[in-house]
Amino acid sequence: MQPKQSIVSLPVYQPGKPIEEVKRELGLKEVIKLASNENPFGASERAKEAIQRELENISIYPDSFSTDLAAAVAARLGIERNQLVFGAGSDEVILMLARAFLSPGDETIMADETFPQYRHNAVVEGATVIEVPLRDGTHDLDAMLARVTDRTKIIWVCNPNNPTGTIVRHAELEAFIRQVPANVIVALDEAYIEYVKDEAFPDSLALMREFKNVILLRTFSKAYGLASLRIGYGAGHPDLIRMVGQVREPFNTTRMAQAAAVASLADAEFLAMCANRNAEGKAYMCRHFDRLGLHYFEAHGNFIMVDVKLPSGQAFDGLLRKGVISRANWTHYPTYIRITIGSQEQNEAFIAALESVLTEAAVLD
Numbered sequence: 138m139q140p141k142q143s144i145v146s147l148p149v150y151q152p153g154k155p156i157e158e159v160k161r162e163l164g165l166k167e168v169i170k171l172a173s174n175e176n177p178f179g180a181s182e183r184a185k186e187a188i189q190r191e192l193e194n195i196s197i198y199p200d201s202f203s204t205d206l207a208a209a210v211a212a213r214l215g216i217e218r219n220q221l222v223f224g225a226g227s228d229e230v231i232l233m234l235a236r237a238f239l240s241p242g243d244e245t246i247m248a249d250e251t252f253p254q255y256r257h258n259a260v261v262e263g264a265t266v267i268e269v270p271l272r273d274g275t276h277d278l279d280a281m282l283a284r285v286t287d288r289t290k291i292i293w294v295c296n297p298n299n300p301t302g303t304i305v306r307h308a309e310l311e312a313f314i315r316q317v318p319a320n321v322i323v324a325l326d327e328a329y330i331e332y333v334k335d336e337a338f339p340d341s342l343a344l345m346r347e348f349k350n351v352i353l354l355r356t357f358s359k360a361y362g363l364a365s366l367r368i369g370y371g372a373g374h375p376d377l378i379r380m381v382g383q384v385r386e387p388f389n390t391t392r393m394a395q396a397a398a399v400a401s402l403a404d405a406e407f408l409a410m411c412a413n414r415n416a417e418g419k420a421y422m423c424r425h426f427d428r429l430g431l432h433y434f435e436a437h438g439n440f441i442m443v444d445v446k447l448p449s450g451q452a453f454d455g456l457l458r459k460g461v462i463s464r465a466n467w468t469h470y471p472t473y474i475r476i477t478i479g480s481q482e483q484n485e486a487f488i489a490a491l492e493s494v495l496t497e498a499a500v501l502d
Contacts, residue, residue, distance in 0.1 A: 143241075143263045159462060169486055170462045171477040173364075174299070174329075174440045178414065178480065180362035180397070181407040187400035188366075191393045199392040206395045209402050210370060214342060219375045222382050223390050227328055227356040227369030232258050234324060234352070234371070236384045238290050239264040246284050247293040248276045250300055250467055252326060255293040264290070270469065274301040274434040274442070278313040285321065292317065295326040296341075297333060300467060300475040302436035306337040314348055322377070323351050328369075329438030331360035331408060332415050338437070342372075349374040352381075357394075359439060360411050361401040366394035415439050418478040425488045429495065442467075442475045445491065447498050449474050455494035461487050 156168045207218040224230040231254050239245060241263035247255045249268035259266050265288070269281045276294055285292070297304050305313075314323055325341050345351045356369035368390055371381060401408075419436055426433050426443055433443040445452045449465035452474050456463050464475040476487060 143260055156462070159457060159460075163458060163460075165460050168460045168462065169479065169483045171479050171483065171487060172462045172464045172475075174359060174438065174477045175364050176360060176362035176411060176439070177477070177483060178362065178411050181401050181404040183400040183404045183407075184361070184363065184397040187396040188393045191396045194392055197392070198388050199390060199395060201387050201389075203390055203395050206368075206398050209399045210372075213402055214372060216342070216346075216372060217375070220378055221370055221372055222378050222385060223368065223370045223395075224385070225367040225369075225389055225394075226358055227326065227354040227371070228254055229367075229389065230354055230369060230371040230381070231255060231324075231326075233381050233384050234291060234322070235259055235262050235264070237381050238322060242288065243290045244286060244288040245291045245293070246281050246289060248281070248295065248298065250469055251276075251293065251295045252299045252328075255295075255324075259291075271298070271301065271303075273303075274298070275303040276305050278305065278309055282313060282316055285317065289318075289321050291322045291324055293324050293326065295328075296339065297329045297437040299328070299438070300440070300464070301434045301442050302438050302440055303434050304333065304335060304338055304437045306335070307339040308337075310339045310341075311344060314344060314351060317350070319348075319350055321350060323348070324354060325351060326354040328354065328356045329359055330355065332412055332439050333437045334412070334416060335437060345373055349377065352377055357398045357401060360408060360415075361398070362411070363394065363397050363401065366391065366397055368394035368398050414480075415478050418481060418484050421481070421484055422476070422478060422488065425492075429492065436478075440475055440477045442470070442473050444470075444473050445495065446472055447495070448472060451498070452491075452494060455497065456487075456490050459490035459493060461490045463487075 156170050159168045203223040207221050211218045235258035239262040243264045244267055245259045245264050246267045249270050256266050267284050341353050352371050352373035354371055358364040431443050433441050453465035
């Protein structure tokens with residue numbers, strides 16, 4: 138068997154290590170997973186009730202066009218239903234964008250480091266990937282603009298950026314988009330937007346309304362706590378969304394995911410609680426990183442990337458043996474780990490484990 142040449146050396150995505158696997162491997166009774174930026178506070182009770190109700194229809198195909206969810210999201214964003222396309226997480230919308238617009242010989246521009254699925258899907262389609270190093274952990278928009286050619290099809294801006302957690306602010310993003318050719322798609326991945334409290338964060342809806350080549354990517358996996366249901370969406374100009382929808386698989390989102398997402402949108406109190414407790418947890422972690430003399434990037438999502446002054450793989454293993462799953466092994470940040478902001482109890486356990494690992498490695502006096 139011979140696969141398409143573009144995928145021969147393509148690495149398989151490596152998710153965060155499962156809790157049960159760590160328990161079995163290390164004989165641990167208690168393990169905290171802070172590797173995948175999941176919501177430590179779960180999902181809205183309204184979402185759980187909606188899932189229970191939808192179980193009665195488990196034998197029936199879902200609404201392929203996510204009609205009720207499209208109406209709810211459109212009303213929330215102040216846009217039309219034909220400006221939305223839904224996917225199994227925003228990951229699938231990324232896949233659809235790549236499938237619809239990238240061909241061998243095309244170029245696509247992204248940061249380095251950033252969410253790996255941009256690169257993954259571009260490589261699958263045989264496109265040339267242009268990776269532009271981050272500047273102080275943040276997208277270098279000027280350098281990205283300088284790499285645009287007549288072969289450029291998509292530019293990806295992850296905001297807040299995963300894994301660094303930094304943001305591009307409105308003024309610089311607007312100036313950037315104004316200089317991007319109108320035939321080049323600018324994909325603004327805002328998977329963590331619900332956690333952002335910086336008032337200078339882009340008004341991406343205004344940018345999407347003004348520029349027909351801008352598409353927003355959002356998800357219910359993070360702040361809404363529906364990661365296992367896989368539901369996300371893209372929002373953009375109707376013509377752009379129609380072209381993305383042409384490559385969408387039928388029935389690509391489930392009945393339960395659609396119902397849970399609609400219910401989650403209606404529970405503003407739960408969402409606000411998650412965002413506020415995340416901000417408290419972030420402040421707690423940053424205080425301790427400061428105390429320990431560890432550099433970290435300014436975090437705007439529900440995770441922090443911190444320099445632990447050890448090879449990240451070593452830090453990962455040390456934390457794992459103490460029952461904490463982190464994320465490590467970054468190409469350009471070899472001594473950094475990414476840690477999800479958890480509940481207060483989880484955050485305290487992580488800080489204690491990290492301090493112990495650093496002391497054992499003689500990083501701390």
